[in-house]
Amino acid sequence: MATITETPNTAEKNQLPFLNVFRWSGKLSTEQSEPGLYIWPDEIEDILFQLKNMQGSNIAIIGNQGIGKTAARGELLWALKNAGSKVVSVKWSGKTIEIQDLDYDVYLPLLRKVVAEKYEIDKIAERAQSGDRFAVGSLEWHLEKTSLTTPQIKGVIKWVFGGIIDNKVKALMQLAAPKLEMALGARRTKKLNEEYAIAQAQALDNILIDFEDYSKGSKVQMIGDLKRAGRWWELICDSDGEYQQHPNITVFWQAELGLRTHFLFGKFEEVTLRPFAPSKLRDFYIQKFGDSKPFTTEALDYLVALARGVFRWYMKYIKTCLMKWYKTQPINEEAAQPAGETALITKTDVDTWINLDMLLSDMDRELVNIFPKSRFNRRRATAVIRYLQKHGETPQQQIQETLFADGDEGANKAACSRLLTKLEQAGYISRKTVGHTKTVFLTMF
Numbered sequence: 001m002a003t004i005t006e007t008p009n010t011a012e013k014n015q016l017p018f019l020n021v022f023r024w025s026g027k028l029s030t031e032q033s034e035p036g037l038y039i040w041p042d043e044i045e046d047i048l049f050q051l052k053n054m055q056g057s058n059i060a061i062i063g064n065q066g067i068g069k070t071a072a073r074g075e076l077l078w079a080l081k082n083a084g085s086k087v088v089s090v091k092w093s094g095k096t097i098e099i100q101d102l103d104y105d106v107y108l109p110l111l112r113k114v115v116a117e118k119y120e121i122d123k124i125a126e127r128a129q130s131g132d133r134f135a136v137g138s139l140e141w142h143l144e145k146t147s148l149t150t151p152q153i154k155g156v157i158k159w160v161f162g163g164i165i166d167n168k169v170k171a172l173m174q175l176a177a178p179k180l181e182m183a184l185g186a187r188r189t190k191k192l193n194e195e196y197a198i199a200q201a202q203a204l205d206n207i208l209i210d211f212e213d214y215s216k217g218s219k220v221q222m223i224g225d226l227k228r229a230g231r232w233w234e235l236i237c238d239s240d241g242e243y244q245q246h247p248n249i250t251v252f253w254q255a256e257l258g259l260r261t262h263f264l265f266g267k268f269e270e271v272t273l274r275p276f277a278p279s280k281l282r283d284f285y286i287q288k289f290g291d292s293k294p295f296t297t298e299a300l301d302y303l304v305a306l307a308r309g310v311f312r313w314y315m316k317y318i319k320t321c322l323m324k325w326y327k328t329q330p331i332n333e334e335a336a337q338p339a340g341e342t343a344l345i346t347k348t349d350v351d352t353w354i355n356l357d358m359l360l361s362d363m364d365r366e367l368v369n370i371f372p373k374s375r376f377n378r379r380r381a382t383a384v385i386r387y388l389q390k391h392g393e394t395p396q397q398q399i400q401e402t403l404f405a406d407g408d409e410g411a412n413k414a415a416c417s418r419l420l421t422k423l424e425q426a427g428y429i430s431r432k433t434v435g436h437t438k439t440v441f442l443t444m445f
Contacts, residue, residue: 016326017294017329018293018294018322020289021289021294021318021322022319022322024288024315025315025316025318025319025322026315026319027315028066028312028315028316038071038075039068039276039280039281039284039311040075041068041072041273041274041276043061043271043272043273043274044061044072044075044076044273046271047059047061047076047250047271048076048079048080050248051076051080051085051206051248051250052080052083052085054248055205055245055246055247055248056244056245056246056247056248057248057249057269058233058245058248058249058250058267058268058269059248059249059250059251059268059269059271060250060251060252060253060268060269060270060271061250061251061252061253061271061273062253062254062255062270062271062272062273063252063254063255063272063273064254064255064273064310064365064366065213065254065312065365066310066311066312066313066362067255067273067274067275067310067311067312068273068276068311068312069210069252069254069273070210070252071311072252072273073089073208073210073252074089076089076208076250077089077208080205080206085205085206086203086204086205086206087204087205087206087207087208088204088206088207088208089208089210090207090208090209090210091209091210091211091212092209092210092211092212092225092229103200103203105165106196106199106200106203107177107196107199107200108159108165108169108170108173108177109163109165110192110195110196110199111173111177111180111181111192112159112160112163114184114188114191114192115139115160115180115184116160118184118188119139119160139157139160139183140153140157142183143156143157143176143179143180143183145183146179146182146183147179148175148176148179152172152175152176155168155169155172155176156172156173156176156180159172159173198232198235198236201236201247202236202246202247203246204246204247205246205247205248206247206248206249206250207247207248207249207250208250208252209229209249209250209251209252210251210252211225211251211252211253211254213254229251230267233249233267236249249268251268255272255366274309275308275309275310276309276310276311277309278301278304278305278309281304281307281309281311281314282300282301282304285300285318293344294322294325294344294345295321295344295345295350296344296345296346296347298346298347299321299344299345299346299347299349299350302347302350302351302389302390303317303318303321303350303354305389305390306350306354306359306386306389308385308389310362313362316362317350317354317358320353320354320358321345321349321350321353321354322345324349324353325345325349328343329343351390356379356382356383356386359382359385359386360378360379360382363378363381363382363385364378367381367382369426370422370423370426371422377419380403380404380419381419381422381423381428383403384399384403384419384420384423384429384440385423385428385429385442387399387402387403388429388440388441388442389442392441393439393440393441394439394440394441395437395438395439395440396416396417396420396431396438396439396440397437397438399416399420399440400412400413400416403416404416420440427443428442428443429441429442429443430443
């Protein structure tokens with residue numbers, strides 16, 4: 001093992017060495033969140049340009065779990081806000097999008113419309129003009145049952161009849177709106193809130209919607225959510241009876257889940273997030289932490305290869321290695337500092353600590369689409385990919401002899417050939433013949 005004799009600059013009194021790396025590697029759901037260190041994929045840069053300059057476009061960002069969809073959504077939100085776009089970023093709630101901030105310019109006209117329908121304001125106005133001083137009695141009686149003061153009640157009634165929305169009215173309605181909703185009843189309030197959600201969405205420039213990470217067994221829920229999302233999208237497009245979509249709508253969907261033949265995706269431009277290039281993941285780490293420590297350069301490159309360009313796996317493997325590394329170091333427990341020389345993490349260490357089972361647990365969701373009925377073949381495929389990550393381009397005969405040595409030679413040769421053919425058809429590997437030797441190499445990452 002290579003050694004370093006200096007105390008790491010990142011370690012402070014009573015802290016583990018490289019604690020900043022360890023803490024960062026544990027934030028698997030918020031990767032790349034530090035300002036200025038986001039790796040902008042070319043696809044996301046193109047989408048940002050489109051969202052800044054277009055109206056009414058529909059984009060579906062498709063990517064495997066951990067590829068960086070959440071990070072991309074956060075960066076798009078930040079960049080669009082800085083560009084002056086009216087934008088929201090939400091999780092799909094199952095029926096509609098839920099926007100927390102109440103926009104009174106949108107909400108109050110709808111509230112007034114529902115109040116006017118319930119209390120038949122047109123008829124009240126006619127009676128009031130004929131001198132009936134009890135014309136507004138029903139509405140006034142409901143408001144008197146609330147905690148509003150008499151001047152506030154008169155202000156609400158004036159707004160209902162006049163319809164003017166100014167700052168004074170907005171301040172009043174912050175108190176009065178919940179009271180009016182109570183007077184309207186549950187059915188009318190539900191309808192009001194549904195209409196408000198649509199109206200507010202129509203007033204936006206950009207809507208970013210993240211669908212949840214469904215399990216493979218949640219197909220009924222997935223289809224139901226996509227169906228409801230399709231209905232919601234149609235309502236967004238219908239503005240006063242005219243088909244006209246103003247906001248750009250960008251949805252984020254897991255590639256492993258399939259269902260991309262659903263009619264909703266047919267209305268959206270699909271953009272697939274690809275794994276990061278190895279150099280980008282390596283450069284990210286060095287930019288963030290100054291160098292490759294506590295890994296050797298070779299070990300960090302090997303981690304990048306094992307992660308296959310998936311940022312979440314990259315962080316997970318770094319964390320696993322650090323956990324193992326802490327157990328091997330002569331740490332002074334009282335000061336939480338290295339007691340003497342500390343050894344860097346080598347490629348051999350990584351190869352030992354990031355075992356086949358861990359890699360399979362991460363790759364299983366995508367390999368199940370290639371080997372749906374055989375976990376044994378998925379495990380073998382993972383072993384082949386790991387072998388190529390470690391050794392680079394390799395003769396097919398060597399892969400057969402090393403990883404398919406559990407049967408007679410003829411059966412092993414056939415099993416190896418079939419598995420490599422499926423991986424090649426899926427784009428994971430390529431094969432070429434040089435002279436009389438057929439070699440195998442990775443192509444996807």
